[in-house]
Amino acid sequence: MSIMASIVTFANKKGGSGKTSTVVNTGGVLGQRGYRVLLVDLDPQAHLSFWSGVNTYDTYLSVYDALLGKCSPKDTLYKTEHGLYDVLPASTSFSSGFIKQLLDKPNPEGCLTKVLMDFKNDYDYILIDTPPTVAALTLNALAASGYVMIPILLNFLAIEGLAQLTQTIYRINAAFNPDLRMSGIIPNQYDIRSNHSKRVIKEIHENFGDALISPRIRNDIKIAEAPEYRIPINLFAPHSRGCMDFNLLADFILEKIKSGRGESK
Numbered sequence: 001m002s003i004m005a006s007i008v009t010f011a012n013k014k015g016g017s018g019k020t021s022t023v024v025n026t027g028g029v030l031g032q033r034g035y036r037v038l039l040v041d042l043d044p045q046a047h048l049s050f051w052s053g054v055n056t057y058d059t060y061l062s063v064y065d066a067l068l069g070k071c072s073p074k075d076t077l078y079k080t081e082h083g084l085y086d087v088l089p090a091s092t093s094f095s096s097g098f099i100k101q102l103l104d105k106p107n108p109e110g111c112l113t114k115v116l117m118d119f120k121n122d123y124d125y126i127l128i129d130t131p132p133t134v135a136a137l138t139l140n141a142l143a144a145s146g147y148v149m150i151p152i153l154l155n156f157l158a159i160e161g162l163a164q165l166t167q168t169i170y171r172i173n174a175a176f177n178p179d180l181r182m183s184g185i186i187p188n189q190y191d192i193r194s195n196h197s198k199r200v201i202k203e204i205h206e207n208f209g210d211a212l213i214s215p216r217i218r219n220d221i222k223i224a225e226a227p228e229y230r231i232p233i234n235l236f237a238p239h240s241r242g243c244m245d246f247n248l249l250a251d252f253i254l255e256k257i258k259s260g261r262g263e264s265k
Ligand SMILES: Nc1ncnc2c1ncn2[C@@H]1O[C@H](COP(=O)(O)OP(=O)(O)O)[C@@H](O)[C@H]1O
Pocket: 014, 015, 016, 017, 018, 019, 020, 021, 022, 047, 188, 189, 217, 218, 219, 220, 221, 222, 223, 224, 225
């Protein structure tokens, strides 16, 4: 008996909303709880890979090589020193030529789905970090996932971004992945003393319902400092606010996935 990995994409076209921080720290927390976790870095900035210890200026096989079928997916796997999760790394040597080659493939949005087949039996959770740009990569992530979570900063444009993302998810449901569901909105760097943030979160509650909104991640400098040490917050600052918040977020995500089980992805 083997349970296949649940696949969760973290998306938001807005840079700086907390995608990378959320994927790494949630991955760290889940790993510490004994789950087998794989993080997939699709962002050519390769911040997740760097944070995980990959020397991103070296030459190595990346997830992009796997997507194009240039190597066996398992050849790209990077094992972290701390062992809380493994990584399929991005590469900063990503080029526009890559996108051209991807789009020339017969089923361009299904390439990541195919790559992840090789890993689904080895992990409990696969968390995917997406780039702010390069729509073809985010599309691959959403096509491969059962769940999408959206970290947001609580300014007014966030609501507009959420509306757009909801549209995108519906289109993907119709076109190639009926299983994908919007499973969470993650308020990041939420300051409850700010009246503006309070108004925005109220509006989101009204539009999306209470069940979809995760516990907030507070502003914590430890979250910003951890990448320098190449470890997630639960190793870097186990007694921090940030570590506490990511544990509560992990509870929320596990609960969402448990209630969504029975899906094929
Ligand atoms: N809750 C937080 N507290 C403090 N700094 C944060 C927090 N969340 C994110 N940051 C910082 O904000 C910046 C953007 O976050 P990041 O996770 O890289 O966003 P994205 O991947 O969406 O671009 C980073 O410098 C990160 O360290």
